[in-house]
Amino acid sequence: KRFGVSVTYIQQDAPLGLAHAVLVSEHFLGSDPFCMYLGDNLIREKLAPLVTRFREEKPQSQILLARVPDPTQFGVAELKDGKVVRLTEKPKVPPSDLALVGVYMFDATVFQAVKAIKPSARGELEITDAIQWLIDKGHTVRPHVIDGWWKDTGKLEDMLEANRIILDTLVPRTDGTIERSDITGKVVIEAGARVVASSVRGPAIIGKGAQIENAYVGPFTSIGDGVIVRGSEVEHSIILEGASISDIGGRIESSLVGRNVSIYRSQHKPRSFNFMLGDRSEVGLI
Numbered sequence: 001k002r003f004g005v006s007v008t009y010i011q012q013d014a015p016l017g018l019a020h021a022v023l024v025s026e027h028f029l030g031s032d033p034f035c036m037y038l039g040d041n042l043i044r045e046k047l048a049p050l051v052t053r054f055r056e057e058k059p060q061s062q063i064l065l066a067r068v069p070d071p072t073q074f075g076v077a078e079l080k081d082g083k084v085v086r087l088t089e090k091p092k093v094p095p096s097d098l099a100l101v102g103v104y105m106f107d108a109t110v111f112q113a114v115k116a117i118k119p120s121a122r123g124e125l126e127i128t129d130a131i132q133w134l135i136d137k138g139h140t141v142r143p144h145v146i147d148g149w150w151k152d153t154g155k156l157e158d159m160l161e162a163n164r165i166i167l168d169t170l171v172p173r174t175d176g177t178i179e180r181s182d183i184t185g186k187v188v189i190e191a192g193a194r195v196v197a198s199s200v201r202g203p204a205i206i207g208k209g210a211q212i213e214n215a216y217v218g219p220f221t222s223i224g225d226g227v228i229v230r231g232s233e234v235e236h237s238i239i240l241e242g243a244s245i246s247d248i249g250g251r252i253e254s255s256l257v258g259r260n261v262s263i264y265r266s267q268h269k270p271r272s273f274n275f276m277l278g279d280r281s282e283v284g285l286i
Contacts, residue, residue: 012024017119018126019124019127019129039168040102041102043150045147050144057142060110061139061141063104065077065099068103071094071097076088076098079143083141083143101150114281167203173188176190177195181275186203187202188205188206192208195208203220205223207222208225208226210271213229217235218235218253220235224239224243226241226242227243228244236253239257240279244263246265255276256272256276258281261281
C-alpha cells in the first residue's frame with residue numbers, strides 16, 4: 001500500500017534453498033517470466049532496463065554479475081562468447097572475478113531445472129545448480145555485469161555501508177516538529193516525529209513518531225519509526241523501530257540496534273559503545 005503495489009506472500013515452510021523457494025512459487029508464477037531479487041542485496045543500477053532486455057531477447061535466464069577483488073567468497077561465473085558457461089561456488093582458484101549478484105531472471109524453464117537437481121551437501125536446492133542445469137541442457141543464460149555499487153548486506157559492516165550509500169541520496173524534508181534544535185545537512189524528519197533541544201547532522205533520517213530529546217544524531221544514521229533517543233548520542237548507525245536509547249552518557253556509533261531494544265545508562269559510562277543487537281533485546285550499560 002505504501003508504494004502503490006499489491007504484494008502476495010508465499011511461505012517457504014523450511015529453509016531448503018533458493019531453488020526450493022522458486023519451486024514453491026510455481027503455482028503463483030505459472031508460465032510467466034519473473035525476476036528473483038534477494039532481499040539482502042542492494043544495487044545501484046536500475047532494474048527496469050534489464051527486465052525489458054530480458055523480455056525482448058527471451059533467454060531462459062539472465063543473471064547479474066559484479067567484479068569483486070576476492071571471488072573466492074562468492075559464486076563465480078565463467079563466460080564465453082557473451083554467455084555463461086559455468087558457475088562455481090566459492091572456488092579456490094576462481095575462473096574470473098565475476099561474482100553472482102542476488103538478482104536473477106528466469107522463464108518457466110527454471111521449474112524443470114529445479115525439479116531435476118538434487119539437494120546439495122548442506123541439504124538445500126541451490127539456485128546455482130538450477131542455473132548450471134540450464135547451461136548443461138543447452139539453454140541460454142545471459143550475463144549482465146552491473147555498473148555501480150553492489151552490497152550484500154549479510155554482515156554488519158555491509159549493512160552500515162549500504163545505509164551510508166542510501167542516506168547520501170536523501171532529499172531534505174521536514175514533516176515532523178522541530179523545537180530548539182539545530183538541523184544541518186541532508187535530514188528527513190517524518191510525520192509525527194519530534195526533535196527537541198537536540199542536534200541532528202545529516203545525512204540522517206528520523207522515522208515517523210520518533211522522539212529525539214536532548215540528543216545528538218550524527219551523520220549516516222537511520223532512526224526508525226517510534227524510536228526514542230533521549231540524553232544520548234548516536235552516529236553512523238541503524239536504530240530500528242520501537243527501540244529506546246536513554247541517558248547512556250556516551251556515543252553509540254557504527255552499530256545496528258534491533259526492534260524494540262532498550263538501552264539505558266547504569267552508574268558507569270564508557271564513552272563509546274559498539275552493538276549488534278537482536279530484536280526485543282534489553283541492554284543495561286554498567
